[in-house]
Amino acid sequence: MMKTLWGACLLYLAAGFRAAPVEPVAKTARLEDKEREVNVLMFGVIQLSESFNYVFETTEAKIARIHQTLRRHEGTLQDLGREAEHAAQVEREMKEVIQRLQEQMAEQRAQTKMTKDCLASLEQEEAELKTKVQKLEMYLHTNVSIKELQERAKEQADILNGLQHFTQDQKENIETQNKKLSKLQKMSETMT
Known part of the structure; x- marks a missing residue:
């Protein structure tokens, strides 16, 4: 441009x-x-x-x-x-x-x-x-030593067992005695 x-x-x-x-x-x-x-x-x-x-x-x-x-x-x-x-x-x-x-x-x-x-x-x-x-x-x-306590406890347990057996034996003796007594009483009643 x-x-x-x-x-x-x-x-x-x-x-x-x-x-x-x-x-x-x-x-x-x-x-x-x-x-x-x-x-x-x-x-x-x-x-x-x-x-x-x-x-x-x-x-x-x-x-x-x-x-x-x-x-x-x-x-x-x-x-x-x-x-x-x-x-x-x-x-x-x-x-x-x-x-x-x-x-x-x-x-x-x-x-x-x-x-x-x-x-x-x-x-x-x-x-x-x-x-x-x-x-x-x-x-x-x-x-006290523990062993001593255990031994004492065992002794006490043995004594207790012995007493239980003794008591059982005594019960049986008493029952036996009671039976004998009852027989004797029956016999004495029959005689009278």
């Missing part, structure tokens, strides 16, 4: 210079000088229009490359945006997992503390029982 505008200007100028009236020779020299000047000016205008045309075309190409680069960068920015959203989602999930792990660790610590307290209590009870057993053993050793 710019090229055609400059071309039209140049044609108009050239037509204007060629349509100059023919005059005597003296004027012709001046006219030739002016024509040369006009040719130089025309050449300059042509050079200027070509320069403008070149600048216009190169600027248009640069703008096209810039638009293409911007589109690529826009795509890259969209990709980066999606990756940032994904990374944010992963970060949220990791924070949730870490929070759950911290809660589980707190529960484990509480259970461990309860277990340690229970174990300490059991150890204390065990120590108290050991002390009681030791005191009891010392008491038994000082007063």
Whole structure:
């Protein structure tokens, strides 16, 4: 568009210079000088229009490359945006997992503390029982040994068994005596 505008200007100028009236020779020299000047000016205008045309075309190409680069960068920015959203989602999930792990660790610590307290209590009870057993053993050793107690208990059990047998024998003797007495009473009643 710019090229055609400059071309039209140049044609108009050239037509204007060629349509100059023919005059005597003296004027012709001046006219030739002016024509040369006009040719130089025309050449300059042509050079200027070509320069403008070149600048216009190169600027248009640069703008096209810039638009293409911007589109690529826009795509890259969209990709980066999606990756940032994904990374944010992963970060949220990791924070949730870490929070759950911290809660589980707190529960484990509480259970461990309860277990340690229970174990300490059991150890204390065990120590108290050991002390009681030791005191009891010392008491038994000082007063009577366990074997002596067992022997005495056995002796007492034997005596008790003997008494039970003796009592049983006595019961049987009493029954036998009672039977004999009853026979004697019957006999004495019949005789009387």
